[in-house]
Amino acid sequence: MTATLLDGKATAAEIKDELRTRVKALAERGITPGLGTVLVGADPGSQAYVNGKHRDCAEVGIASIRRELPADATQEQVEQVLAELNADPACHGYIVQLPLPGHLDTQRVLELIDPAKDADGLHPVNLGRLVLGYPGPLPCTPRGIVELLRRYDVALSGAKVVVVGRGNTVGRPLGLLLTRRSENATVTLCHTGTLDLASHTRAADIVIVAAGVPGLLTADMISPGAVVVDVGITRVVGPDGKGRYTGDVDSGVVEVAGALVPMPGGVGPMTRAMLLTNVVERAEQG
């Protein structure tokens, strides 16, 4: 058996089509949604991600507000930019591209984002709202995963889901999303302290791997027909000396799984589509 591939790229394109319609409706009310990005330093990977986000914006008619600071920017300079974006009515939401250079206080920076403009859904207030079940912007990667599974009719209610990884951007909030009444999954959150990881993943209907460990999930660790989601994205240097990105799911898994969300072409494009969705939703709220 070979797994059905769940196409995040095509689904993200579909979502962008839907957003284009919503952006047109906003234009009739005289509103242009605006997404801001704050990039500190010139890491080529981060630059590429930020460029991708602005390309997405152009595709759906969202205005781009780009702020770039040198790698040696001070905490005060970064905070000044956040104060400007918080005050700018044209900016409905923004993100601070992570990771920030080591001399900056990331936690303090993230807490200075106006929670109402938190396009990533990662502000402590918004993560708190997610815990409490209150409305608010949702973290993009977890939301993108749930949206992709929903659009492919993968049943979540009653499903046994194993999430591997407890990070603040994916694993931890994903567990919260999946256990809401509207999703109703039963979630086991595994992590580096988990004993006998395979005993958990083998018992799962759905395995979502967000550990950042290339090839962590192998074919012998899943039950035949399981749905597997690869969230990993680790830069490795190949034998040819060239850098490339690799996922957390071993290539053999496709032979045993029933469905696979691959990397690339899976969670990444969905994450970007959810960022746009958060901004459009915020603009619609006026």
Ligand SMILES: Nc1nc(=O)c2c([nH]1)NC[C@@H]1CN(c3ccc(C(=O)N[C@@H](CCC(=O)O)C(=O)O)cc3)C=[N+]21
């Ligand atoms: N504040 C903040 N918010 C983020 O959402 C955020 C961040 N910082 N820092 C870095 C990570 C990484 N990330 C990706 C998003 C999409 C792809 C993506 O679309 N990847 C394509 C491949 C792209 C390519 O090959 O160039 C794919 O998976 O198919 C990848 C990575 C968002 N991040």
